[in-house]
Amino acid sequence: MPAEGDGNPAPRVGAGRHPLRNLWRLRHYLRPHAAEFGWLLLAGLAATGAGLTIPLLAQRVVDGPVARQDPAGLFRLAGLALLLGLVEALLIFIRRWVQASSSMRIEAAIREDVYAHLQRLPAGFHDRWQSGQLLSRVTSDLSVLRRFLSFGLFFLILNLVTYLAVVALLIRLHPALALLVAGSAVPLFLISRHFARRYHAASRRMQDQQGDVATLVEETAQGLRTMKAYGRGPELAARFAVDARALHDTGVAKGRLLARTSALLDLVPNLTLGVVLVAGAAAAAGGALTIGELVAFVSLQLMLIWPVQSLGWIIANGQEAATAADRVQEVLDTPPAIVDAPHALAPRRADVRGRIRFERVSFRYPGTSAPVLREIDLTVEPGETVALVGATGSGKSTLLSLVPRLHEVTGGRITLDGHDLRELRLSALRRLVGVAFEEPTLFSMSVWENLTLGRPEAGADEVRAALALAQADFAYELPWGLATRVGEQGLSLSGGQRQRLALARAVLGRPALLVLDDPLSALDVHTEALVETALKRVLRTTTALLVVHRPSTIALADRVALLEEGRITAVGRHSELLAGVPAYRAVLSAEPTPTPPGERGLVRS
Amino acid sequence: MTGDAVRPASGADLTQWRGVATDPDADRSRAEDTAPEAVARLRARSRVLLRDLLRPHRRRLGLAVALLLGQNAAAMAGPYLVMLGIDRAIAPLRAGEPGPLLAVAGGFAAATAVEYVARRGFLTLSARIGQAVLLDLRQRVYAHFLRLSVAFHERYTSGRMISRLTSDLDSIGELVGGGVEGVVLAVLSILSIAGILLWLDLPLAAVTLLAFPFLIWLSRWFARASADAWRRTRETVALVIVHFVESMRGIRAVQAFRREPRNQEIFGAVSDDYRRASRDAFRLIATYSPGIKVIGNVTVAVVLCYGGWRVLGGATGVGVLAAFLLYLRRFFEPMQELSQFYNSLQSATAALEKLAGVLDERPSVAEPARPVPLPTGPGRGAVAFREVTFGYRPDAPIIVGLDLAVPAGQTVALVGATGAGKSTVAKLLARFHDPSAGAVTLDGVDLRAVADAELRRAVVLVTQETHLFGGTVAENIRFGRPDADDAAVQAAARAIGAHDFIAALPEGYDTEVRRRGGRLSAGQRQLVAFARAFLADPTVLILDEATSSLDVPTERLVQHALGTILADRTALVIAHRLSTVETADRVLVLDAGRIVEDGPPARLAATGGRYAALHRQWRESLL
Numbered sequence A: 001m002p003a004e005g006d007g008n009p010a011p012r013v014g015a016g017r018h019p020l021r022n023l024w025r026l027r028h029y030l031r032p033h034a035a036e037f038g039w040l041l042l043a044g045l046a047a048t049g050a051g052l053t054i055p056l057l058a059q060r061v062v063d064g065p066v067a068r069q070d071p072a073g074l075f076r077l078a079g080l081a082l083l084l085g086l087v088e089a090l091l092i093f094i095r096r097w098v099q100a101s102s103s104m105r106i107e108a109a110i111r112e113d114v115y116a117h118l119q120r121l122p123a124g125f126h127d128r129w130q131s132g133q134l135l136s137r138v139t140s141d142l143s144v145l146r147r148f149l150s151f152g153l154f155f156l157i158l159n160l161v162t163y164l165a166v167v168a169l170l171i172r173l174h175p176a177l178a179l180l181v182a183g184s185a186v187p188l189f190l191i192s193r194h195f196a197r198r199y200h201a202a203s204r205r206m207q208d209q210q211g212d213v214a215t216l217v218e219e220t221a222q223g224l225r226t227m228k229a230y231g232r233g234p235e236l237a238a239r240f241a242v243d244a245r246a247l248h249d250t251g252v253a254k255g256r257l258l259a260r261t262s263a264l265l266d267l268v269p270n271l272t273l274g275v276v277l278v279a280g281a282a283a284a285a286g287g288a289l290t291i292g293e294l295v296a297f298v299s300l301q302l303m304l305i306w307p308v309q310s311l312g313w314i315i316a317n318g319q320e321a322a323t324a325a326d327r328v329q330e331v332l333d334t335p336p337a338i339v340d341a342p343h344a345l346a347p348r349r350a351d352v353r354g355r356i357r358f359e360r361v362s363f364r365y366p367g368t369s370a371p372v373l374r375e376i377d378l379t380v381e382p383g384e385t386v387a388l389v390g391a392t393g394s395g396k397s398t399l400l401s402l403v404p405r406l407h408e409v410t411g412g413r414i415t416l417d418g419h420d421l422r423e424l425r426l427s428a429l430r431r432l433v434g435v436a437f438e439e440p441t442l443f444s445m446s447v448w449e450n451l452t453l454g455r456p457e458a459g460a461d462e463v464r465a466a467l468a469l470a471q472a473d474f475a476y477e478l479p480w481g482l483a484t485r486v487g488e489q490g491l492s493l494s495g496g497q498r499q500r501l502a503l504a505r506a507v508l509g510r511p512a513l514l515v516l517d518d519p520l521s522a523l524d525v526h527t528e529a530l531v532e533t534a535l536k537r538v539l540r541t542t543t544a545l546l547v548v549h550r551p552s553t554i555a556l557a558d559r560v561a562l563l564e565e566g567r568i569t570a571v572g573r574h575s576e577l578l579a580g581v582p583a584y585r586a587v588l589s590a591e592p593t594p595t596p597p598g599e600r601g602l603v604r605s
Numbered sequence B: 001m002t003g004d005a006v007r008p009a010s011g012a013d014l015t016q017w018r019g020v021a022t023d024p025d026a027d028r029s030r031a032e033d034t035a036p037e038a039v040a041r042l043r044a045r046s047r048v049l050l051r052d053l054l055r056p057h058r059r060r061l062g063l064a065v066a067l068l069l070g071q072n073a074a075a076m077a078g079p080y081l082v083m084l085g086i087d088r089a090i091a092p093l094r095a096g097e098p099g100p101l102l103a104v105a106g107g108f109a110a111a112t113a114v115e116y117v118a119r120r121g122f123l124t125l126s127a128r129i130g131q132a133v134l135l136d137l138r139q140r141v142y143a144h145f146l147r148l149s150v151a152f153h154e155r156y157t158s159g160r161m162i163s164r165l166t167s168d169l170d171s172i173g174e175l176v177g178g179g180v181e182g183v184v185l186a187v188l189s190i191l192s193i194a195g196i197l198l199w200l201d202l203p204l205a206a207v208t209l210l211a212f213p214f215l216i217w218l219s220r221w222f223a224r225a226s227a228d229a230w231r232r233t234r235e236t237v238a239l240v241i242v243h244f245v246e247s248m249r250g251i252r253a254v255q256a257f258r259r260e261p262r263n264q265e266i267f268g269a270v271s272d273d274y275r276r277a278s279r280d281a282f283r284l285i286a287t288y289s290p291g292i293k294v295i296g297n298v299t300v301a302v303v304l305c306y307g308g309w310r311v312l313g314g315a316t317g318v319g320v321l322a323a324f325l326l327y328l329r330r331f332f333e334p335m336q337e338l339s340q341f342y343n344s345l346q347s348a349t350a351a352l353e354k355l356a357g358v359l360d361e362r363p364s365v366a367e368p369a370r371p372v373p374l375p376t377g378p379g380r381g382a383v384a385f386r387e388v389t390f391g392y393r394p395d396a397p398i399i400v401g402l403d404l405a406v407p408a409g410q411t412v413a414l415v416g417a418t419g420a421g422k423s424t425v426a427k428l429l430a431r432f433h434d435p436s437a438g439a440v441t442l443d444g445v446d447l448r449a450v451a452d453a454e455l456r457r458a459v460v461l462v463t464q465e466t467h468l469f470g471g472t473v474a475e476n477i478r479f480g481r482p483d484a485d486d487a488a489v490q491a492a493a494r495a496i497g498a499h500d501f502i503a504a505l506p507e508g509y510d511t512e513v514r515r516r517g518g519r520l521s522a523g524q525r526q527l528v529a530f531a532r533a534f535l536a537d538p539t540v541l542i543l544d545e546a547t548s549s550l551d552v553p554t555e556r557l558v559q560h561a562l563g564t565i566l567a568d569r570t571a572l573v574i575a576h577r578l579s580t581v582e583t584a585d586r587v588l589v590l591d592a593g594r595i596v597e598d599g600p601p602a603r604l605a606a607t608g609g610r611y612a613a614l615h616r617q618w619r620e621s622l623l
């Protein structure tokens, strides 16, 4: 299981523990339904019993009343058969009806838990795991588990009980022959074990491949415009064909395995039957067994065929469930790396002054060797606005993501009013910070819901104010105003419209800290100026960190920090830096500065 | 509309939080409708699809059925041989004559061997056929998704597409995985036993057959109810997937804005809808299957009674009754299996309907039936918009009567306020959408008449939102031209100044950029996307805000490169930063979907119009 912090992508093989271990660990989801399950089993057994009694009754009718010319007895027994028949059906009905809801409840409970856990896992985890692998865990894998819980497990127990009961009856009839029958359990066991092992690997492979297919489909959907723009449909279809074919091949391999085992499992009871027949005939010929007993023995033994035959299917189901459980547990076992400390503080908005301080902060992305940020020292005073300036890839966005603790510092600390951020409750901290990412993240839901993402309590006036500040009044002119559904990823809006909505969302509710990543990059000069004027009023009273590429936006900031290769190399007022720091001038200036040929690319990695 | 009116109610009211969409049926493909006729049409369509999918496997299906019959015959022979052995072999054995027993044993061994071979063969073969059908279907649907237009995908959402290609196919796979075998056997044994019953005792058989009207009535009820129920599960599971995919994709925003509780609430609600829908579907089969049992058991009791009475009256012999009762059991038993299979079939059909609906969807931006080849030779790439009108919704035109001619080789800059329609013009030129009136032409050929592959070679659009695919940096650049070698990839990266940062990545060009390029910074992603377009080497290059996330010096490098890149091709450049615009041959100012100014940048800057104002403002913002 990947500990948070290493760079491994989603694991592909189960841990080397017992294959059923993870399935067993899911038992607590069964617990609320344990009593139900017990009753279900009883009902199942009773129904089987009733089902077996009906033919016996028919036999009694033929042997008794009919033979004795007794109409009253006939009707009594027929009535009894009717009653038993109805009881059998009723028991089956109850079992299945209850099972339908309890198994779905279990599935939904696991699904919601996995979702909740995934929401807690930090951005670092989501960077590494393919989204399709996560998706297939909450869909395909869970329905495999559900099928096991509602059918496989049940029939496993039922068939086992049937097997034991029949063997016990056989032993009473003829111990020696019965031992022979019981002995057939040995090859059955060996076949099953061999099959289980191989099937385990195959079903894991299949589930992983299902995740791959889901991943590719998701990527295709997201990159659809790029795909169209380059006309790369055939290439993607070829890539998809590879994944789909892998899935197909595994499916065929699984089918072949199952076919072989099923046929073998069929063979064993048949051969046993043949041996019993020959031995029984010999015994009967020798007088050790009456013919009636032999008939009874054989017909009882015939009852074993179905439980044995279904064994292959049940094992397959169980193995699939086991690997599905492995995959689900891999997610649930990943500890969320960014969590509340035991006695975390929850400062209120009114009590926060808003002094942010980076103290020798360094940061390294999980799985990489070189730190992106090194020994960052920076203080933002309450109400102050500091702009971060630096070349592409210098680490500006990374630095900002540390403030709402989307990533955790790997060295040093960040404090808010003197408290280490890690001492604050996550939800409280994030409530204090308003964020706008460089790529506006919008969801396919109403504009209102997108704006009030984290502040469901926001009122219409607050929303109006935020929209006005971001010059996003266009939102009211959408076909259904703020109730209009924004297309997926906001793609039914223009680039500038998306960015302004994201900005409005960040400033909504006047957070104590604002963290804005290049918030005006998609705006035209005119709109930009309007937003700047409005933003300036807000920034006067709010502590803010903003990433800025254009000189015009720097006017919003009181001070500027220059980030170079993950270090802050200069901090000061814009005019001071402009005059005194050539590197600063170089990173902002539109005038081509003569650069030595060796360092043409200012882009850092 | 005021904010209060749209304020969501407490709880996860699905209609409220999702908001109102342009098309109330946006969630469905056009082919799926809820009207009864539409449903019937879709059912028929899915049947045709199924036949179509199975057609290539006719031979193998025949072989599978033959194997199944062989297996069945061998399995039936077993008990018969047992009886034979008991009846005929024991007496000779007592007399010291083992011949008959050995013969029976030999027969038994042969039957067992046949059964083993036939069963194994059948199961293997049916797995093969099933998987081949699944593969075929999966690829067809995927390829069709690729053909469908951008507008369709905007409506349909990626989550739903994923759900079609995973969850729906899974439920068809479940049908393939098992069950078919039982059905053939069940039908076979029901038919043969019905024959035996009729032969044994006609009146008793007639009483038995009275069960059929009930069976049929029950099955019809089940067919209708379960089709509905399974259809609902397909729709609800799609919503689960849509929500899941979106919230995982936007996890940073989710966490930064503490969206988790509300998301959990919404996910709980959609997951609960799915749970209910599936539960209802399972409850239907939980009713149907015991219902069949009831009919069977009642029939047994009735036959017992009536048959016994007939025996009492001397109309029938005891032996016949006994045999009849034994066979009756084997008559109703397989019906359980049939009901199970019928249920899986219903579930798979519901999924197949959804897929048929997708396959039925005609691309609104269609490939021409008879493509017109673009003229070849040097100096190509003349673009013209003729009286083009376009709107994303019919009632709200974004572009109105746009007339524009761009001679080959010209670099045109498009400027205007946000939301003016610049990207829309770009998307029309790249044929993401077709105009609702007028035409866009390339070298005099209407884009609607150009084959897609040819159009994409000629016109490339770098979209405003950068998208990288999972894979290495090199693979992403090569997306522009799949047959390019490493040297060409590197040359492209060098040309736009991306080589240095790529070379400094831990594994250089082979560094995995991860999902959507998350491993790179925003500017780095834009550079890679730029290199990709450069490698594609189109006649017409459209750049929609392709440098918006770059720092000033890098942007300058890119602009410098653009000077050479755009020298011999037609280009449409959209930029808010006028530094790019200044180097263009011609500037167009777009306002509310109309061109309001048109001319060389220097002249426009001097004449005091909108561009001049923008230009002044921009110059002031510079250092």
Ligand SMILES: Nc1ncnc2c1ncn2[C@@H]1O[C@H](COP(=O)(O)OP(=O)(O)OP(=O)(O)O)[C@@H](O)[C@H]1O
Pocket (backbone or CB within 6 Å): A127, A365, A366, A368, A372, A390, A391, A392, A393, A394, A395, A396, A397, A398, A399, A438, A604, A605, B518, B519, B520, B521, B522, B523, B524, B549, B551
């Ligand atoms: N998830 C990640 N894993 C590993 N490295 C990363 C990850 N995200 C970013 N990086 C690297 O960290 C460096 C800093 O990235 P960051 O996004 O902070 O840059 P930036 O200063 O915001 O650049 P830009 O101006 O282009 O937005 C880049 O070199 C990038 O390649």
Ligand SMILES: Nc1ncnc2c1ncn2[C@@H]1O[C@H](COP(=O)(O)OP(=O)(O)OP(=O)(O)O)[C@@H](O)[C@H]1O
Pocket (backbone or CB within 6 Å): A487, A491, A492, A493, A494, A495, A496, A497, A522, A524, B154, B392, B393, B398, B416, B417, B418, B419, B420, B421, B422, B423, B424, B425, B464
């Ligand atoms: N897919 C879409 N569906 C519906 N409406 C859309 C869609 N895309 C854009 N629009 C609307 O069309 C109008 C023009 O959008 P467009 O993207 O062309 O603007 P733009 O000029 O590129 O703006 P920006 O500079 O902000 O990118 C906007 O009002 C936008 O809301």
Ligand SMILES: [Mg+2]
Pocket (backbone or CB within 6 Å): A396, A397, A398, A438, A517, B521, B522, B523
């Ligand atoms: Mg950045």
Ligand SMILES: [Mg+2]
Pocket (backbone or CB within 6 Å): A494, A495, A496, B422, B423, B424, B464, B544
């Ligand atoms: Mg645009």
